[in-house]
Amino acid sequence: MCSLWDDLESLTDSASCSSSADLGNRGTIKAAAHFDPSEDAEALKAAMKGFGTKDKVLIDILTQRSCEQRQLIAEAYQDATGSALQDDLEGETRGDFEDVLVALVSTPAAYDCHEVMRAMKGAGSKDDILIEIFASRTNEQIKALSDVYLNEKENLLIKDLRKEVGGDFSKALFLLAEGERDESTGVDVDGAKEDAQALYEASEKKWGTDESAFIEILCQRSEAQLRQIFVEYKSISGKTLQHSIEGEMSGELEELLVAIVKCVKSRPAYFAERLHESMKGGGTDEATLHRIMVSRSEIDLLDVRKEFKKLYDESLHSALESDLSGDHGDCVLAICGGDDGD
Structure with missing residues (x-):
């Protein structure tokens, strides 16, 4: 695990920028061709009508339409039934299966x-x-x-x-x-060296840590700039910035700053790690699992799958299959898409 987060070799190469994932072309869920929201709404209505629910129909429709299409289905469903799709899903399904379906029909x-x-x-x-x-x-x-x-x-x-x-x-x-982080893509190398020096002097070079310097720089600089700062910091201190944060801080602040560092280096790897943590040990943290699988399904879940396989020598599909069952498991596996096994 450390080797992944310690690797700074290609960090400033634009090809490795994690922000490119936000272009949204590395998702597992794509817009369906020949899409008819009214037809889908009628199929969902029929699947939830009478005794018992045809769960496979719910899964097949809601995991094979883009988020934008699911919103159009919800509108058509409301027009056709007078009921909100989310309300009917909540009334007809239960537990983890209900939770993931509601996540899918939410914006x-x-x-x-x-x-x-x-x-x-x-x-x-x-x-x-x-x-x-x-x-x-x-x-x-x-x-x-x-x-x-x-x-x-x-x-x-x-x-x-x-x-x-x-x-x-x-x-x-x-x-x-506040949502005001600098999102420019240009890099000021001299500025990165100054910030790296400021961080070094606020931590390794003094007794105690000046957290304010870390907060100001990590929460406001652009991701492109931060990648350069990470490289300059390693050059000055001989340690990665993540190691310094972990050695100098504790509690929620440490966790937040480390999460920022990891997301700047690789969002897909960060989410792969979070997914693994949600499934390890006794019991599953379904809320975290749903949040990541649904929120990344149209952005970079293919890359999350790739990083998961690299980190844990097991496909995400296989890990989910071992951890989940029933309609809930089928729904999450449909979101995951293919299996990256050998």
């Missing part, structure tokens, strides 16, 4: 927003959800989920986040939640 912004809401619900926040979403999403995605939050809660997301988190972790999270 990406609404799904992210509801996950953030869930993370802030009850006593204490579920920081791992907040870390994953705000470390990995683009400005556009963050602003879209913030708009949904404002519409549904009639309050600013950043304002409610302030009630949930504190300390240096909150400072970093708020910067990301």
